[in-house]
């Protein structure tokens with residue numbers, strides 16, 4: 001692997017531990033704060049002050065004029081697969097007529113071909129792409145079946161280099177055999193324990209999905225896992241997952257996880273498309289975090305999560321992109337379109353996101369004094385009146401999902417006006433191309 005320092009650019013302009021102002025923009029967190037011609041004073045990692053530009057501007061402090069653009073808190077992707085970054089253009093090894101074919105002929109072939117280098121560059125490219133869309137926190141669900149031990153630590157080094165927050169886990173699965181599954185368990189546990197006190201990187205217990213996990217393995221995980229360590233699992237993505245659980249004697253996909261004592265309010269259940277009535281009841285009681293991935297579900301022709309049953313959820317991309325506003329737009333277009341409740345969409349995009357983010361990273365999310373300075377300046381200047389009750393409409397029809405003007409994470413300016421500020425992107429692209437050539441050779445093997 002290329003040493004991380006070689007990937008920094010010569011000028012390395014990542015701003016650290018200084019005071020500066022981002023102002024002359026529309027500042028909002030989508031909840032209660034909306035300031036026309038607003039500004040944020042950043043001091044080191046934190047927000048020192050928010051107010052009208054005139055009040056915040058101070059002589060002698062750097063002022064970054066965003067010329068009327070929309071300034072919102074850094075975005076969060078609650079379910080991503082950074083390992084898929086180098087998969088663009090790959091041909092499946094056979095049929096893709098059903099979900100199992102898609103797994104066996106594409107994703108499982110790819111994750112078996114990943115090595116340390118390709119895990120690192122997949123992660124780094126996926127993180128950089130996300131930063132360009134204003135994302136400052138990614139919940140990643142990782143698989144690299146022939147590079148298990150240390151894989152999460154490898155991904156962590158990409159997060160640290162790029163400078164955003166991450167919640168990482170390994171997709172534990174029985175599909176590689178008994179000895180291998182123990183390695184998956186160990187990697188999850190080791191990584192979680194090593195990051196319990198970290199303020200920027202956390203661990204979860206990753207599970208692939210019910211359909212590749214035996215009762216024996218779930219029992220073992222339930223015994224070995226610290227009680228408060230949350231799981232992150234694909235749950236009811238495809239009907240085969242539900243059928244498998246019913247065949248095993250459970251009342252559903254959520255029911256099976258619940259029976260093994262694996263669910264709590266910080267568990268992440270991705271997809272939740274194919275659930276039983278009992279499953280919905282358990283969700284109501286336990287209130288785990290449900291992550292909908294509308295673009296991925298459309299891509300795999302999985303149908304949609306039932307939003308009459310599940311009201312409280314957040315969004316992920318499931319490896320489809322790094323673009324969260326684009327994903328919100330997809331949720332709208334693949335949902336009810338013009339009949340959508342924009343108020344409900346606002347809650348999904350702002351309120352619930354902040355609530356959940358704070359369970360993992362306190363002081364992150366909403367704009368407030370002393371909070372972490374994670375900020376996205378969207379490349380969008382509202383022309384029509386923007387109010388708190390029509391902000392979702394501005395995001396879906398105005399911003400539409402596009403690269404942002406500027407991304408700030410922990411007070412550091414990571415991306416500005418089309419350029420990553422401190423990394424040598426050309427070098428990263430060059431290395432990634434080299435690594436991809438080898439990876440694709442192994443994939444097509």
Ligand SMILES: [Zn+2]
Nearest residue numbers: 141234270318
């Ligand atoms: Zn996924």
